[in-house]
Amino acid sequence: MLYPAYSKEPVAKYWMGRMGGGTALVIEARQEAGEPVFLALARAIIAEIERGRLKPGDPLPGTRALAKSLELNRNTVDAAYHELLMQGWLVAEPSRGTFVARDLPDFGSKRQSPVTSAGQGGSPPRFGPATLNLSDGAPDPRLAPTVPLAQALRRALASPAFMAGGGYGDPRGDPLLREALAGYLKDERGLALGPDDILVTRGSQMALFLAAAALARPGAVIAVESPGYSFAWAAFRAAGVRLVGVPVDDGGIDVAALERLAASEPHLHAVYVTPHHQYPTTVTLGAARRLRLLEVARRHRLTIIEDDYDHEYRFDGRPVLPLAARAAEDICVVHLGSLSKLIAPGIRIGYAVAPPTLLRRMADRREALDRQGDLPLERALGELILDGTLKRHARKARRIYQLRRDNAALLLTQHFSTVADFTLPAGGLAIWLRLKAGLSAESWAMNATHLGLSVLPGLRFTLDAARPPEAFRLGFASLDEAELARAIALLKQAGP
Numbered sequence: 001m002l003y004p005a006y007s008k009e010p011v012a013k014y015w016m017g018r019m020g021g022g023t024a025l026v027i028e029a030r031q032e033a034g035e036p037v038f039l040a041l042a043r044a045i046i047a048e049i050e051r052g053r054l055k056p057g058d059p060l061p062g063t064r065a066l067a068k069s070l071e072l073n074r075n076t077v078d079a080a081y082h083e084l085l086m087q088g089w090l091v092a093e094p095s096r097g098t099f100v101a102r103d104l105p106d107f108g109s110k111r112q113s114p115v116t117s118a119g120q121g122g123s124p125p126r127f128g129p130a131t132l133n134l135s136d137g138a139p140d141p142r143l144a145p146t147v148p149l150a151q152a153l154r155r156a157l158a159s160p161a162f163m164a165g166g167g168y169g170d171p172r173g174d175p176l177l178r179e180a181l182a183g184y185l186k187d188e189r190g191l192a193l194g195p196d197d198i199l200v201t202r203g204s205q206m207a208l209f210l211a212a213a214a215l216a217r218p219g220a221v222i223a224v225e226s227p228g229y230s231f232a233w234a235a236f237r238a239a240g241v242r243l244v245g246v247p248v249d250d251g252g253i254d255v256a257a258l259e260r261l262a263a264s265e266p267h268l269h270a271v272y273v274t275p276h277h278q279y280p281t282t283v284t285l286g287a288a289r290r291l292r293l294l295e296v297a298r299r300h301r302l303t304i305i306e307d308d309y310d311h312e313y314r315f316d317g318r319p320v321l322p323l324a325a326r327a328a329e330d331i332c333v334v335h336l337g338s339l340s341k342l343i344a345p346g347i348r349i350g351y352a353v354a355p356p357t358l359l360r361r362m363a364d365r366r367e368a369l370d371r372q373g374d375l376p377l378e379r380a381l382g383e384l385i386l387d388g389t390l391k392r393h394a395r396k397a398r399r400i401y402q403l404r405r406d407n408a409a410l411l412l413t414q415h416f417s418t419v420a421d422f423t424l425p426a427g428g429l430a431i432w433l434r435l436k437a438g439l440s441a442e443s444w445a446m447n448a449t450h451l452g453l454s455v456l457p458g459l460r461f462t463l464d465a466a467r468p469p470e471a472f473r474l475g476f477a478s479l480d481e482a483e484l485a486r487a488i489a490l491l492k493q494a495g496p
């Protein structure tokens, strides 16, 4: 018998086929108002474990079978299992399936009543670090495709390309990765390019430095968004460039202000922008400002350094095509990307796409710093792009992060609506929470640190320390549901 799953009724019942035992287990799940379905399903499975009806080591049905019997999308069941794997309630055993974690207490044999909060007797250990970090929009490395990456790395280390020399190759990066990236960027970002238009770098941080170094002349100025990305500022300064801040409002960088600056500053060579999801405010630069920005760049011969660091994470609507895809030939755009958000910041792979002369200058400087990149890692990632692993990972991560964004937005609305507000970001891995007048983000963040929560106040993102934005950039993607709930509770405790 099949009950309708998550109809408009707040309560839904399910059949859950139980593998191995041959018996059928009925799960009753209640979806709280506004709660994503996958979390409701995850809670229902936890409740069955706590009741002792699912015991340590019990097999769970495959996601396809469970989705079918529940009349749910398989992605929903996938996301529920994923949450439970990350929280330590379930374990996945390669080529065997998914099981209730064996290190949990057997709630059934001890006849314990259900416990739901951490720290109560018999509660399983919760996943997560002792100190919570709301980050600035980091991804969750626990979702990363580490198994295929390790396999691809092993193949790369055994490949003739490595074995027959393994030595110094092309300073622009492994040809296979550049070929793969060219196809990927064509499909995903509408960039018309070939492998020779790409320079692979150690993270986009290196590309920021190389771009500024290749552009720099004595006294050169780069305009940057303020508030903005301070690591880019550090890279530009290290390359000997002077910075001038351009204000950002709720439409993104103020292009009219940039135009005034370009008219009055003869040494202005370039402008650095994060148009897809402005860092830190998350705003997408609209079509009118994009066109005007391109026109200002053309008229004043400015190079646009476009940092598209989290392009893949667009939740509402389609990703916006980069400036690099729209720019005419007479406008110089250096388009930068990174695998730090797509996989994890520990994978130090970034890339730059630029016109040939500028790319050559950047490659020469890269060679002076580091003769070539990490050959096996680059080959392995090239393979994962070509065989579709990275795109599949992006799809899965996007789904999970969208649910986490919605959950974060719900919690922020519930707990902070009297002291702060925010605009739901259409994409990216953070929410910009603006505090009401009279509140100090800096002292709030300091209180949070004492409670074990790391959170970044507006001061971290401004060139104008005397007038920092009273706001937090809250990364929601690296924390699972339980961790995020704890982080928000601590943030509330630290607040006014």
Ligand SMILES: Cc1ncc(COP(=O)(O)O)c(C=O)c1O
Binding pocket: 202, 203, 204, 205, 206, 229, 274, 279, 307, 309, 337, 338, 339, 340, 345, 349, 350
């Ligand atoms: C604005 C911005 N650009 C680029 C990056 C990625 O830097 P990298 O590729 O050096 O890890 C980040 C990561 O946090 C970022 O926030």
